[in-house]
Amino acid sequence: MANSGASVVVPRNFRLLEELEKGEKGIGDGTVSYGMEDGDDMLMRNWTGTIIGPQNTVHDGRIYTLKMSCGQMYPEQAPKVRFQTRINMSCVAADGTVDPRHFHTLGHWSREKTMETILIDVRKEMQQSHNRKLPQPPEGTRYS
Amino acid sequence: MAGGQLPRRIIKETSRLMSEPAPGISAHPSEDNLRYFNVMILGPQQSPYEGGIFKLELFLPEDYPMAAPKVRFLTKIYHPNIDKLGRICLDILKDKWSPALQIRTVLISIQALLSAPNPDDPLAENVARHWKDNEAEAVATAKEWTRMYASQ
Numbered sequence: 421m422a423n424s425g426a427s428v429v430v431p432r433n434f435r436l437l438e439e440l441e442k443g444e445k446g447i448g449d450g451t452v453s454y455g456m457e458d459g460d461d462m463l464m465r466n467w468t469g470t471i472i473g474p475q476n477t478v479h480d481g482r483i484y485t486l487k488m489s490c491g492q493m494y495p496e497q498a499p500k501v502r503f504q505t506r507i508n509m510s511c512v513a514a515d516g517t518v519d520p521r522h523f524h525t526l527g528h529w530s531r532e533k534t535m536e537t538i539l540i541d542v543r544k545e546m547q548q549s550h551n552r553k554l555p556q557p558p559e560g561t562r563y564s
Numbered sequence: 565m566a567g568g569q570l571p572r573r574i575i576k577e578t579s580r581l582m583s584e585p586a587p588g589i590s591a592h593p594s595e596d597n598l599r600y601f602n603v604m605i606l607g608p609q610q611s612p613y614e615g616g617i618f619k620l621e622l623f624l625p626e627d628y629p630m631a632a633p634k635v636r637f638l639t640k641i642y643h644p645n646i647d648k649l650g651r652i653c654l655d656i657l658k659d660k661w662s663p664a665l666q667i668r669t670v671l672i673s674i675q676a677l678l679s680a681p682n683p684d685d686p687l688a689e690n691v692a693r694h695w696k697d698n699e700a701e702a703v704a705t706a707k708e709w710t711r712m713y714a715s716q
Contacts (some may be wrong), residue, residue: 427569428626431600437651460648462638471646 429531432494436464439534452539454488465489467483467499469539477552479507482559486542488535498529501538506557510550518542534544570598574624577667589671591622599624603635603671607714608679612706613641616714620674622667632661633670642702642709644683644692652677653687675694 430438443454451474457466467488473479484505491497503516511522520526525533525541545551578598578710581591588606603620607613619638625631635657637650645653656665656673687694696703 428599429597430625431594431597431621431623433621433636434623437634437636438647440649460647462640462650464649 426454432490432492435495439536440464442536447536451541452536452543454535454539457487463492465491467535469501469535471539471543471546474543474547477546478554478556479546479552482556486539488538489518490535495531497525498533499538501526501542502563504562506561506563508554508556509546510554511545512547522545573629574599581668586629586668586675588671589668589675591667591671599628601667605675605678607710611679612703613643613678613710613714616641616710617716618678618714622670624667629663629665632657632665633667635670635674639643640709640713642691642706643678644681644686644688644695645677647687651687655687 439454440456447453452469453474454467454469456464457468467490469486469488471484471486473482473484482505484503484507487502487504488499490499498520501518503512503518506516511519513519518526520529523542523545525538570710578593587592588608589604591601591603593601601624603621603622604619605620607616607618621636621638623634625634637646637653639650641650642694647653652674654673654677656662656670681695682693683692691696691702694705
């Protein structure tokens with residue numbers, strides 16, 4: 421369904437406008453959300469995502485914010501994703517960057533995926549057995 | 565569905581846009597995506613946008629012409645019906661779209677919108693308020709933005 425009529429390619433800016441409108445309406449149960457960081461930026465580069473930590477994990481009740489930057493080659497190329505809220509998680513580097521080598525959604529990116537997909541998949545990753553019980557930094561601390 | 569094949573209607577519209585461009589408007593499909601057009605509209609005479617060259621982008625979605633083209637300004641512009649991201653409030657791009665309209669009609673309508681800003685149907689609320697409260701000052705700002713952002 422995502423790719424009916426493979427010949428029609430939505431260009432970057434219109435794709436980001438679609439994502440913006442979807443994000444403004446709100447997604448699903450509200451456990452993930454996102455919006456533009458600077459509403460004046462006509463290039464629509466920088467986005468902020470929010471993930472509410474899943475229940476039955478160490479992340480339960482925590483709220484995580486992430487920065488996503490969409491370059492000129494988006495959505496052919498994945499955005500760069502970085503946690504702002506400190507987190508201990510297998511696919512997150514010491515500075516908060518989500519490492520594409522350890523996170524399938526970014527490592528095997530395709531243009532059908534969206535910022536919503538990324539946030540949902542990061543949240544799923546929090547629920548994986550190797551992540552759900554890892555000791556965490558104090559709540560609400562941020563990367564500098 | 566044949567992959568990569570462009571509907572006849574789009575091919576015809578494109579060739580006519582190139583061979584008989586509307587005055588003050590140019591539209592060229594990009595090389596790697598024939599549904600994606602680089603557009604330039606000259607600011608109409610006797611409007612605050614006179615002398616400006618405005619860049620826009622236009623995309624024909626998969627269900628065009630049943631659905632309207634998507635159009636956005638790439639050049640910053642101070643106008644009550646165009647927001648900070650260049651999105652345009654124009655009825656024919658939304659509920660008044662009809663497959664009888666064309667890329668050309670859309671671009672001519674956008675050009676006309678520059679001559680006739682409509683602060684009663686605003687997209688950029690602040691700009692619209694400015695327009696209603698002090699039209700002379702709002703027009704001056706629009707001229708200033710035209711000089712700053714739309715001059716080559």
